[in-house]
Amino acid sequence: MATDFCRLDEAVARHVRPGDAIHVMMGHSRWSALVREIARQHWGRPSAFTLIMASLSSLGAVLFRAGCLERVVTVYSGDSFPVFTPNPVFQQAYGGGAVQVENWSFLSFIQRLRAAATGVPAVVTGSVRGSSMAANDAYDEVDTRFGRFGLVAPLAPDIAVVHAAVADRRGNLAIAPPMFEGSIGAFAARRGVLATVEKVVDDLRAWSPLVRIPAHRVLAVVEAPFGAHPGGVFAGPAGAALPVRGYAEDVPFWIDVRTATRSERFDDWIREWILEPADHESYLAKLGGDRLAELVRAAGGPSLVPRGDGHGGPPTPAERAAVWLADLLGERIAATGADAVLAGAGLANLAAWVGVARAKAAGHEVALAAELGLWDYTPTPGDPFIFSFANFPTASMLLDTEQVLGTLVNGPRTRSIACVGAAEIDRHGNINTTKIAGGPHLVGSGGANDVVTNADETLVVGTLSPRRFIEQCDYVTSPGARVRAVVTDAGTLTMRDGDLVLTHVAPGPEPLAERIAAVRARCGWDLKVAEDVRELRPVTAEDVAELRDHDREGLFLGRDRKGST
Numbered sequence: 001m002a003t004d005f006c007r008l009d010e011a012v013a014r015h016v017r018p019g020d021a022i023h024v025m026m027g028h029s030r031w032s033a034l035v036r037e038i039a040r041q042h043w044g045r046p047s048a049f050t051l052i053m054a055s056l057s058s059l060g061a062v063l064f065r066a067g068c069l070e071r072v073v074t075v076y077s078g079d080s081f082p083v084f085t086p087n088p089v090f091q092q093a094y095g096g097g098a099v100q101v102e103n104w105s106f107l108s109f110i111q112r113l114r115a116a117a118t119g120v121p122a123v124v125t126g127s128v129r130g131s132s133m134a135a136n137d138a139y140d141e142v143d144t145r146f147g148r149f150g151l152v153a154p155l156a157p158d159i160a161v162v163h164a165a166v167a168d169r170r171g172n173l174a175i176a177p178p179m180f181e182g183s184i185g186a187f188a189a190r191r192g193v194l195a196t197v198e199k200v201v202d203d204l205r206a207w208s209p210l211v212r213i214p215a216h217r218v219l220a221v222v223e224a225p226f227g228a229h230p231g232g233v234f235a236g237p238a239g240a241a242l243p244v245r246g247y248a249e250d251v252p253f254w255i256d257v258r259t260a261t262r263s264e265r266f267d268d269w270i271r272e273w274i275l276e277p278a279d280h281e282s283y284l285a286k287l288g289g290d291r292l293a294e295l296v297r298a299a300g301g302p303s304l305v306p307r308g309d310g311h312g313g314p315p316t317p318a319e320r321a322a323v324w325l326a327d328l329l330g331e332r333i334a335a336t337g338a339d340a341v342l343a344g345a346g347l348a349n350l351a352a353w354v355g356v357a358r359a360k361a362a363g364h365e366v367a368l369a370a371e372l373g374l375w376d377y378t379p380t381p382g383d384p385f386i387f388s389f390a391n392f393p394t395a396s397m398l399l400d401t402e403q404v405l406g407t408l409v410n411g412p413r414t415r416s417i418a419c420v421g422a423a424e425i426d427r428h429g430n431i432n433t434t435k436i437a438g439g440p441h442l443v444g445s446g447g448a449n450d451v452v453t454n455a456d457e458t459l460v461v462g463t464l465s466p467r468r469f470i471e472q473c474d475y476v477t478s479p480g481a482r483v484r485a486v487v488t489d490a491g492t493l494t495m496r497d498g499d500l501v502l503t504h505v506a507p508g509p510e511p512l513a514e515r516i517a518a519v520r521a522r523c524g525w526d527l528k529v530a531e532d533v534r535e536l537r538p539v540t541a542e543d544v545a546e547l548r549d550h551d552r553e554g555l556f557l558g559r560d561r562k563g564s565t
Contacts, residue, residue, distance in 0.1 A: 003171025004220040008280050011194050011220040012037045015159060021050040023113075023157035023189060026180040028372065028387070029228035030080075030249075031059050032163040033196050033280045040275060042068040052157050054109055054181055055080070055446075058258040059230075061089035062274055064099060065266065071100045073155065075109050078443035079261075081254035081385075082555050084345050089261050091440045101441070103133055103434055105449035106371055107405045110181050112138060112155035114402075117187035122151035126410065127450045130479030132434070159219070160189040163228040164212075165235055165242045167197040168204040171215035176236035178373030178392060179400035183212040192219040196227035198244045207242055224280050226292055230254050232299065237393045248298035248389055250291075302383035302390050315544050316558030317463045317489035320506065322351035323543045324536050325419065325461045325487040329355030332417055332457065332484070333366050342369040342409045342451050343419035345386045346556045348461050352419040353379045354546050369409050371447035373399040384551035405447055410454035418455035420448050420478070422462050422486075427500050427525045429480020430473045431460065437474035445477050452478035464488035466524040490519045492536065493527070501528040504536050 004014065016022070016038055024035055039062050042049070047068040053060065055076040063069055077090040093099040104112070108127045115123040128134050129141065129150050138153040162185075164173040173195055175183070186193045193213060200223050204211050230250035235241040260269035277283040284292065315323070329341065329352060343352035356368050367376035372387050377395035380388055392398060399408075409416045423442050424432040433448060435441045452458045460483060462468055483500075486493040492504035505515045512535070520527045551557045 003215055003218045005200070006220055006222060008033055008037045008196070008222050008224060009041070011222050012041050015191070015194055015219050016041070017158070018045070018047040019049070020158040021052055021156070023052040023160040023185045025160050025162040025183070025185045026054050027162065027164075027175050028178055028180060028234055028389070029163045029231040030055065030057050031228060031231045032161060033224045033227040033283070034161045034163070034194055034222070035059075035063070036274055036283070038161075039063055039066045039068075042066060043275065052155065052185075054106060056087075056090065058087060058254060058261055061087060061261045061266075062270055064089050064093050065270060069099050071102070073102045073104070073109075074444060075104055075106050076444045076446045077101065077441060079258045081251050081258065084443065086440065086442050087258075087261055089266070094441045102136060103444050104128075104136070105133065105445040106181070106401050106447040107450040108133070108139075108152050109155070110184060110402050112152045113181070113184045113188040115152060116154035116156035117184050120154070122153055125150045125152050126454050128152070128453075130453065130481065131449055131477060132475045133445070133449065133477075155188065157185060157189045159191050160185040160193045162186070162193060162213070163196045163231070163233070165198050165233055165244050166204065166207070167195065167200050167218075167221045169200060169202055171218040171221055172204055172211050173197070173213040173218060174204050174207050174210045174242055175212045176210055176234050176242055177398035177400065178395075179212070180372050182400040182402060186213040186217050189217075192217050194220050196222045196224040198225050198227065198233060199223065201243060210236065210242060226284055226287075226295075227280065229287070229295075230257075232295065232389055234299075234389050234392050237398070245296055246299040246389075247292070247295040248301070249303065250295055251303050300390055300393060302380050303385050303388050315539050316554070318347055318556070318558040319544055319547055320489045320539050321461050321463060321487055322347055322354070322547055322557065323539045324492065325351040325459060326355035326358065327537070328459060328485060328487055328492070329417065329419060330358050330362075332459070333359040333364050334362070336415055336417070336456065337364075338366050338417050338456075339414045340367045340369050340409050340416045341419060342371065342404070342416065342447075342455070343386075344421055344446065344448055346421055348419040348421045349386045350384060350547055350550050350556055351461055353550055367396070369404050371401050371405055371451075373401060373404055375399055375404060375408060379550060381549055382552055384556055401447070405450045409451060416451075416455040418451040418458040420452060420458060420460055422460055422468065424468055424470050424473050425460060425462070425486060426470055426473045426480070428498060429460070429483030429486070429495055429500060430476045431478040431480065431483075432473040432475050434475050434477045449478045452482060455482060457484040458482050459484060460486040462486070462488060464490045464519065464522045466522060469522070470524040490522060494530070496530070499528065501530050502533060503530045504534050507535050507538050
């Protein structure tokens, strides 16, 4: 069947049906004009869609508000800009039962798609075991003569939706890496792919290494410049780029929609930006040529975050914890000869950036990795976002999530350290970032379950409080078997015989016994104290400046130094 080259409204009207399982493919573009059109055409209709989308982000809330969703299969139900946080629209829908949610890790989510794409009844996974996600119907563990292993069942969408950089006139689609979940969803989808592209060209053979989806899998192509907005398009590194202009993510737009989801003006925002623009051209006209031109100019530079000096003031609790995590990470890199460090977004990531930079300066050959598909990259000064397009050209390899999490970081031939945060952590190192028992949904696993389960060791960071450090996690997103230590603003807890015990305390003028008692009072269980407890070093102005150079606005390092909380 020939690919249908058509308008946006025609692509959705012809190929999206009520009851469909719709897979929104990620790549490094997190939204598309096609998804906006699906929301418009199915607004207020009981279309009973299943949304299959790894990371929902703030704009995913639009589909929730549309009333067309019945079920979600996902990895991350939260916001990404300006910080990684739960979103009230998702929390209300899940908590009230309006939308059912099925949570996975990044790698197991992709492996389910791979099972569907390859036509096998299940795919082996090294993730999920020991977590609450093991209770999902699509997961099982079996004993065989090769040992005991986990299996995930196929996840087959009816259609996949993607924004690609370029298509040729047959319908082949080219996308530059990093690829996040890759193109596997295009082969898992029962009917095929709907695509928006920046441009249609006559022939893509000159860029054949970047052609990811063949024409026979593509139902329709819509030429829609800036069709990924407010996401961006990375056209590829210099010398190997696709024949199209790239553009940066519109971070102020992401921030605006996140703010709107938390207020009574969300319906007004949806009307203004989703429902009222008659077509994609009207949407672009509303954005304005100057704004679009700035996104093109900004491609490859730091994220367009509102800037201020961001410096000054004493260290925040988060900064103290991050400094001590960077110290510990440097020690562990030296002790283990680690090949790779993969850090979760936010505070853990900033601390890892500092720790790895110090280790490299000391002569250790260790690579920073990111689950999006970055290997051995260099963070961009002044840009705290782990997935910033500015980091892409600095990587020695541009890959996808399956290659990073499934082979490099978690494979047996790589010595790896994971650095992550936690919404809740218990005395055995089990981590919860998914949902609170009897309380709200948080965000989900992201890649945490994959890396915490399979890395050689895990370091956790967070500010100490009884609400976060609890006796037992009711929901386990990531099991604690490979957690080595938890670094806090008040001290370090180290795993000993399956229990986290206090081994280091923060410096201070109070007697050591008083500081130990203060740490124990802030912990939600009867925290044991090591006989050889030691004092952490003082945090210096140079330490803090090193961190703040990455996060000048204090988005992840804490806002109290800027006069707010």
